[in-house]
Amino acid sequence: LAAVPVEGPPLTVDGFVEAFLQELHFGQGVQLDRSTVNDQYLALARTVMHYMMAEWLETGRRRRAEPTKMIGYLSAEYLLGRQLGNALLATELTEVAEEGLATLGIDLATLRSQEIEPGLGNGGLGRLAACFIDSLAVMDVPCIAYGIRYEYGIFRQTFFNNRQLEVPDNWLRLGSPWEFPHPERAVQVDFGGHTERTSDENGREHVQWVPSWNVQGIPYHYMVPGYDNKAVNTLRLWSAQATDAFNLQIFNSGDHAEAVRSQTFAENISKVLYPEDSTPQGRELRLQQQYFFVACSLHDYIEHTLPADFDLRKLPDQIIWQLNDTHPVIAIPELMRILVDVKGFEWAEAWDITKRCFAYTCHTLLPEALEVWPVDVIGRLLPRHLEIIFRINEDFLIEVRERFPGDELRVRRMSIIAEHPERAVRMAYLASVAATKINGVAALHSELLRDKVLPDFSEMWPDKFTNVTNGVTPRRFLRLANPKLSELITEVLGDERWVTDLDRLSGLEAYADDASFREKFRQVKAANKTRLFELLKRRDGIDVAPDNMLDVMVKRLHEYKRQSLKLLHIVHLYESVVSGRRDISDIVPRTFVFGAKAAPGYHMAKETIFLINSVAEKINSDSRMQGRLAVVFPANYNVTLAERLIPAADLSEQISLAGKEASGTGNMKFALNGALTIGTDDGANVEIRKLVGDDHFFLFGMSEPEVAELGARGYVPSSFYEQNEDLRRAVDLLGSGEFTGSNRDAASTVVNDLLWNDRFMALADFQSYVEAQARVDAAYADTEAWTRSAILNVARTGFFSSDRSMRDYLDRIWLR
Numbered sequence: 069l070a071a072v073p074v075e076g077p078p079l080t081v082d083g084f085v086e087a088f089l090q091e092l093h094f095g096q097g098v099q100l101d102r103s104t105v106n107d108q109y110l111a112l113a114r115t116v117m118h119y120m121m122a123e124w125l126e127t128g129r130r131r132r133a134e135p136t137k138m139i140g141y142l143s144a145e146y147l148l149g150r151q152l153g154n155a156l157l158a159t160e161l162t163e164v165a166e167e168g169l170a171t172l173g174i175d176l177a178t179l180r181s182q183e184i185e186p187g188l189g190n191g192g193l194g195r196l197a198a199c200f201i202d203s204l205a206v207m208d209v210p211c212i213a214y215g216i217r218y219e220y221g222i223f224r225q226t227f228f229n230n231r232q233l234e235v236p237d238n239w240l241r242l243g244s245p246w247e248f249p250h251p252e253r254a255v256q257v258d259f260g261g262h263t264e265r266t267s268d269e270n271g272r273e274h275v276q277w278v279p280s281w282n283v284q285g286i287p288y289h290y291m292v293p294g295y296d297n298k299a300v301n302t303l304r305l306w307s308a309q310a311t312d313a314f315n316l317q318i319f320n321s322g323d324h325a326e327a328v329r330s331q332t333f334a335e336n337i338s339k340v341l342y343p344e345d346s347t348p349q350g351r352e353l354r355l356q357q358q359y360f361f362v363a364c365s366l367h368d369y370i371e372h373t374l375p376a377d378f379d380l381r382k383l384p385d386q387i388i389w390q391l392n393d394t395h396p397v398i399a400i401p402e403l404m405r406i407l408v409d410v411k412g413f414e415w416a417e418a419w420d421i422t423k424r425c426f427a428y429t430c431h432t433l434l435p436e437a438l439e440v441w442p443v444d445v446i447g448r449l450l451p452r453h454l455e456i457i458f459r460i461n462e463d464f465l466i467e468v469r470e471r472f473p474g475d476e477l478r479v480r481r482m483s484i485i486a487e488h489p490e491r492a493v494r495m496a497y498l499a500s501v502a503a504t505k506i507n508g509v510a511a512l513h514s515e516l517l518r519d520k521v522l523p524d525f526s527e528m529w530p531d532k533f534t535n536v537t538n539g540v541t542p543r544r545f546l547r548l549a550n551p552k553l554s555e556l557i558t559e560v561l562g563d564e565r566w567v568t569d570l571d572r573l574s575g576l577e578a579y580a581d582d583a584s585f586r587e588k589f590r591q592v593k594a595a596n597k598t599r600l601f602e603l604l605k606r607r608d609g610i611d612v613a614p615d616n617m618l619d620v621m622v623k624r625l626h627e628y629k630r631q632s633l634k635l636l637h638i639v640h641l642y643e644s645v646v647s648g649r650r651d652i653s654d655i656v657p658r659t660f661v662f663g664a665k666a667a668p669g670y671h672m673a674k675e676t677i678f679l680i681n682s683v684a685e686k687i688n689s690d691s692r693m694q695g696r697l698a699v700v701f702p703a704n705y706n707v708t709l710a711e712r713l714i715p716a717a718d719l720s721e722q723i724s725l726a727g728k729e730a731s732g733t734g735n736m737k738f739a740l741n742g743a744l745t746i747g748t749d750d751g752a753n754v755e756i757r758k759l760v761g762d763d764h765f766f767l768f769g770m771s772e773p774e775v776a777e778l779g780a781r782g783y784v785p786s787s788f789y790e791q792n793e794d795l796r797r798a799v800d801l802l803g804s805g806e807f808t809g810s811n812r813d814a815a816s817t818v819v820n821d822l823l824w825n826d827r828f829m830a831l832a833d834f835q836s837y838v839e840a841q842a843r844v845d846a847a848y849a850d851t852e853a854w855t856r857s858a859i860l861n862v863a864r865t866g867f868f869s870s871d872r873s874m875r876d877y878l879d880r881i882w883l884r
């Protein structure tokens with residue numbers, strides 16, 4: 069069939085309006101006067117996609133015509149955020165759409181707020197994947213990203229009696245215009261069963277996997293538009309369906325539920341995102357999810373994307389698969405199974421190909437976050453893969469013994485198979501054995517990965533280990549989220565090239581000393597605050613005092629991130645006033661903003677949320693505070709709320725215990741939007757501080773070596789409580805029932821843990837933190853100096869563009 073050239077609609081207001089009405093009438097099947105906001109939104113989304121379609125198809129044609137090495141990005145999570153704004157930016161349609169819709173009496177902003185964001189991720193890892201695929205499209209790098217099309221994303225958080233409630237996130241309920249289902253490209257994925265061995269006429273053994281059940285993987289294609297470069301990459305998300313969805317015989321026998329049981333069973337695989345972001349629950353369904361999308365992706369690429377006669381020995385020159393943490397690591401034995409069992413390669417040749425096809429990124433430092441799968445769980449679900457993992461491990465341990473003869477302890481330590489507490493597969497070890505490169509996500513993290521998390525592997529393969537510091541996309545988190553600051557930057561830099569070349573922000577350095585520029589900069593921040601406060605009023609019924617310093621802590625709720633330390637600071641300030649030790653007029657007016665979801669099974673995290681809301685309720689209703697001290701906790705922190713919160717912030721809280729936060733990416737977004745950071749020397753804070761300078765960063769707390777030293781010496785949190793009056797008063801007040809309706813027990817879980825456990829040393833860093841906060845107060849009082857520091861933060865953090873991260877991956881990992 070001829071390749072008929074595809075023309076998008078004309079980039080004019082008339083052209084746009086005609087295309088929109090076309091879509092409303094023939095796509096949505098409604099007339100304008102009877103159309104709902106949702107009709108208009110769906111029609112708009114599809115209209116914008118018409119403008120991207122030509123570039124998408126052309127990009128696909130270019131990729132097939134000149135097959136350069138592809139990046140295959142495998143991630144169980146993509147926290148994409150709303151699509152409409154980014155698509156309008158990518159097609160330079162924002163103004164045209166605004167004007168065109170206005171001629172029809174439609175407000176673009178109303179349609180933008182109609183979109184339900186696809187919450188297909190938990191937090192940092194998922195959002196990073198979304199930033200990375202945006203950058204690869206903007207840099208026109210051939211990339212196919214694969215993941216799971218969860219029917220239910222991260223739960224919607226509501227509060228009831230100050231406690232988190234989880235509501236299922238039925239994000240598809242009003243339609244999902246940004247996806248293209250391709251049932252004709254369905255992939256069968258097998259599970260269970262057993263393996264059988266046969267040997268052929270020349271005595272060569274063949275292994276046959278005889279699965280006991282299977283499902284169909286249906287791909288849904290999403291556009292990943294570049295920016296001003298006519299490139300559009302693809303995100304392919306897999307949805308599970310039963311191979312035989314409906315059994316008519318059983319139905320006719322009247323057992324209707326049984327007739328659709330296999331469909332229900334199959335659908336479960338891509339039904340819902342696991343809401344944990346650090347402690348795997350080891351549920352078998354999660355392993356089914358991981359294998360499902362990995363098997364679909366490898367099959368789709370090898371059977372549908374590669375030319376039919378492709379010589380798989382050249383696979384490593386054609387594609388590199390990036391493993392986004394351990395979640396897709398089952399891809400390693402899956403590729404071996406395809407090469408040996410399906411394609412007939414010898415083991416050694418197959419291994420030689422496989423170990424040049426993968427790279428592994430680790431995103432955590434918490435031992436409990438490293439996934440291990442019990443041997444019997446893998447054996448039951450994926451019997452052939454377990455055999456392959458055992459064989460990989462055997463060959464690997466031979467290599468270890470050759471390198472370190474007689475060191476059986478090392479052999480036991482490095483084995484992919486852990487023997488205690490139960491026989492289990494250590495997925496991070498499997499990844500480390502097979503990957504060409506292993507990277508951490510910030511300089512400090514990559515060091516700790518080498519020295520503390522995988523020391524044996526870095527001793528065996530030092531060259532495998534590298535670092536790529538995280539980044540964030542300046543399109544969404546600056547150009548889109550902060551249009552007023554973007555305008556100001558473009559005004560002084562003279563053009564918008566900074567949007568795709570963020571190092572150009574350094575051009576702002578000189579303007580830090582320009583009083584009129586500082587004034588404009590402050591007006592932008594003030595306008596962003598007003599916009600936020602209007603949203604919080606509308607969305608959560610929250611009133612915020614306009615002139616307070618906005619002190620913001622938004623991230624998943626986890627003890628190592630130390631939201632409890634932030635709470636202790638707030639209670640300390642409150643206590644100092646209600647005890648009469650300080651006058652409210654001495655307090656620099658602050659509004660503390662929290663945003664955080666807790667994994668539903670994470671008890672301590674949920675108790676912390678309860679306590680934060682209880683303290684907020686008390687302080688906000690205490691007239692003695694006169695609004696100079698306020699705490700707000702809008703529910704359901706997500707990408708859309710982040711886009712409004714971050715541009716309005718003055719102070720960014722990055723207070724994790726040193727050595728625990730792999731990188732952080734919120735820290736980067738705040739600095740790029742002119743907030744100053746109060747933080748420990750942890751994760752990427754270290755690199756932010758180095759670039760912005762000590763005068764423009766409020767450092768506090770122990771360093772990682774000091775934490776290790778205190779831990780080794782034996783940490784007694786109560787000793788810090790006894791020796792510090794401010795701390796004692798704050799802890800006592802927190803536990804006194806003052807904030808929990810005189811129910812002391814309600815606060816006891818958190819308070820007792822701080823006093824008798826405090827695994828992340830909040831009490832040890834309290835004094836240093838409070839002193840740093842006093843420095844913040846002093847600095848904030850000098851408005852000109854504060855603004856100057858804020859401008860320098862923006863000017864000096866261009867490094868944290870995810871475009872730079874992608875350049876590092878290309879240089880250090882993918883094109884090696």
Ligand SMILES: CCc1ccc([C@H](C)CC(=O)N[C@@H]2O[C@H](CO)[C@@H](O)[C@H](O)[C@H]2O)cc1
Nearest residue numbers: 192193344345346347348431730731732733
């Ligand atoms: C339940 C299993 C599990 C374990 C870990 C994870 C993720 C790795 C947790 C995560 O999101 N880590 C964050 O990754 C960001 C991107 O690299 C970093 O910036 C954060 O520091 C890190 O906590 C998800 C699910």
